[in-house]
Amino acid sequence: MAKQDEVVSGKYFSDAALELIEQAVRDISFGSLTLVIQDSKVIQLEKLEKIRICDQQAKGSAKAAAKEPGGTGIRTRIIQSVSGMEYGKVAIQIQAGQIMQVERTEKYRVGKLTGLHGDGI
Template identity: 70%
Template sequence: MTKQETVSISKHFTEAGLELIEQAVQDITFGSLTLVVQDSKVIQIEKLEKIRICDQQPKAASKTVTQVAVGAALRTRILQSVSGMEYGKVAIQIQSGQITQVERTEKYRVGKFMGLNGEGI
């Protein structure tokens, strides 16, 4: 992990928070994981798991080299997605145990405008 990634982790969430996200992604076969960002910090994780009756397969108990590489790539992608975000959400879509999409929705807080609706005139 680079120094820049370490700074990003401490700003947005802790190492334990990243491990929690990685574990949640590994546990979901079909569904999504949404990270809620407020004041530049991940404050909430929403986990939505869909259970498909026809696609039930036993999960492997041990981590493979591929899973470790995916974990590192996932960390990098999450850090990129939340970097610079003050308010918003990052949604990770998962299908068949694979991440298929990462969506970033950023919200901006706007102060009171002068002159809007006749104010300040």
């Protein structure tokens, strides 16, 4: 892992939490993980796994596909997706054991905005 990734990951979650997230990504063949971020910390992990009855044979091949070379691909994607976020959610969509899409929803606290009541306008 690059030094900058270590600094960013330390700000958002501990190594144990990052390992838990990586393991959850590897365990899901079809589904999603949602990371909830508050005060620049990942405070919650929501896991939704879909079980496809017709694709039971593909499960073993999907697990093999989830193992990216060097083992850093998943970690890097997770760190990049949460970096710079103070409040919000990051939803990681997984299909056939691979990350297919990352949705980032950032929220801003209204109390920190200026110009809400005409001041500064």
